[in-house]
Amino acid sequence: MNPIIAIDFNGALLKSRPFDKAHKKWFAVMAFLLKDKSIKEYANLTDYFGKVHEVMARLLGDVEKEARTSFARHLFSMLTIAEVQQKDLIEDFVVFLKKIKPQYSLALITSAPDSSVEPILHKIGCKDLFDIVYKSPAGKHPNKKELFIEFIQKFGKPVFYIGNGDKDIESCKEIGIPSISVSWVSKGEIKGDFDIKNVKQLGKVIGWN
Secondary structure, three states, rough: OOOOOOOOOOOEOOOOOOOOHHHHHHHHHHHOOOOOOOHHHHHOOOOHHHHHHHHHHHHHHHOOHHHHHHHHHHHHHHHHHHHHHHHHHHHHHHOOOHOOOOEEEEEEEEEEEEHHHHHHHHOOOOOOOOEEEEEEEOOOOOOOHHHHHHHHHHHOOOEEEEEEOOHHHHHHHHHOOEEEEEOOOOOOOOOOOOOEEHHHHHHHHOOOO
16 A cells, blocks of 8 residues: 555535534524524534533433434534535645545545545545545544544554644644644644645645655
8 A cells, every 4th residue: 555645524625614514503403303592502612512412312312322422423414415515625635636646545534424424525526536534433422533543553654644733633743643734724723743825835745746
């Protein structure tokens, strides 16, 4: 296998818009089903996942945590698929990835619900872009650091991880994955080993020409 370059879904390949919209719609759907308008406000919380379980318990009753998580994430998956549009794709990044594909194995590592990933890739015309697609199981709380560790155990350590400057970059530093923080979707607070502003700078950073 060629050296692996890992890419983030939300924040590098795609704009955050569809994920943010699906997040708000999820709580709106729950507010409608439970006839409680206050549930919509949970979408604005930084640490919202506890409220997800609270809402799921109200909706489903006394079921196992994994079942609540799976139900919640499948709904989020459907809402995200519905929201994604071609305009959300970072087109010049895709062009760059296609150019380096003969030299590198491309891996998408994402905590997005597993049932959403392939349909989204198909919808945006990227179903054949990645050699490896590593996803978060629907029944588990999304945890990117755990995914990184599992990925390394199975495929080895990527030579680079490309994502926006969120806690994923911090996890890369903790594990020892060289990271490239990008700001073409959003400006994160955490800088990677390399910090770039546009796709044109990527070739120089990874040593591709």
